[in-house]
């Protein structure tokens with residue numbers, strides 16, 4: 248297999264690593280995140296909505312600030328639309344199990360549309376909820392790069408359709424889905440329906456929040472779920488759901504517990520966002536996410552830079568003989584690839600790590616169904632994903648390493 252990097256290469260520094268696994272989680276975290284978390288743990292430490300002392304007030308203030316910051320960031324109708332969850336997965340479960348079920352707003356005989364590129368965080372709760380509701384689930388296929396056919400998707404909406412769930416960006420190929428077109432079509436259909444028969448447009452923004460601008464009202468998205476730890480550069484363990492007001496009365500609390508409000512009642516408070524927020528909040532993560540949002544507001548890097556990295560990555564990979572590349576140049580530097588039967592993605596990732604100190608991910612990336620359309624069902628793909636701060640040298644290094652590995656395979660076969 249390929250020889251280790253030359254002694255004068257930056258990669259030869261034993262402390263150097265090239266982190267290209269941003270689609271799993273961003274690293275390094277945004278400036279100020281770790282400090283804000285340590286500061287909270289060291290100097291505040293209190294719970295939000297659980298007391299009137301000065302430290303509890305500080306915790307309340309942090310929560311309020313982050314909620315209003317995110318309200319503006321995604322242009323939600325009001326701060327009540329934003330609820331905090333243990334991550335994007337929890338936010339997705341809260342909205343899916345809160346609205347789809349046997350005695351829920353979206354129930355028996357409903358038709359639910361999901362795409363083939365969905366992450367298990369969407370697919371698994373929808374499968375379970377559809378089953379318990381006796382609803383019908385239909386999958387919209389993707390092309391060989393993870394892009395969805397908009398007209399076909401819209402054409403599959405029928406009178407019984409009550410939910411359309413889509414990832415904004417594929418975590419396998421980086422394909423950006425045309426959610427504005429789909430949102431517009433759903434809004435048009437909803438206008439001709441009564442209030443009890445509306446279609447919920449759910450968007451999984453795990454791979455896009457903090458990378459791409461999101462305006463839920465302009466996009467016609469009713470429910471948007473996202474974590475702090477990817478594009479925003481925040482910590483893991485916290486995520487948000489933005490839910491538009493027309494669904495507030497209909498959503499049922501997925502989890503029950505203490506909220507710090509209406510403590511004498513046996514039931515969860517009826518108001519948003521409290522009805523979706525049982526349990527003690529992850530305040531250190533809230534402090535960290537807020538710092539990440541501050542850092543984002545002052546970041547110099549433009550969307551253009553990320554798009555340039557994407558061009559560079561795809562151009563470089565596509566020029567390499569003997570590999571197949573999935574995904575196209577776009578706004579984010581993500582690509583998946585396959586070295587063919589002689590080198591499974593897991594082994595390729597291990598070589599990149601051990602011999603080049605380049606960290607990428609191999610496998611199905613928790614999105615099994617898309618691999619049917621990529622032709623990579625058995626072993627998945629090798630995914631290279633850059634993010635904020637990824638520099639051109641790092642992209643060049645991974646391209647050179649992949650070329651070297653591909654050349655070795657070709658010479659052996």
Ligand SMILES: Cc1ncc(COP(=O)(O)O)c(C=O)c1O
Pocket residue numbers: 270271334335336337366368369414416417418451453454474486
């Ligand atoms: C497209 C997509 N959706 C949902 C998730 C789940 O996010 P989390 O693990 O932060 O809950 C991920 C995480 O990788 C993802 O890539």
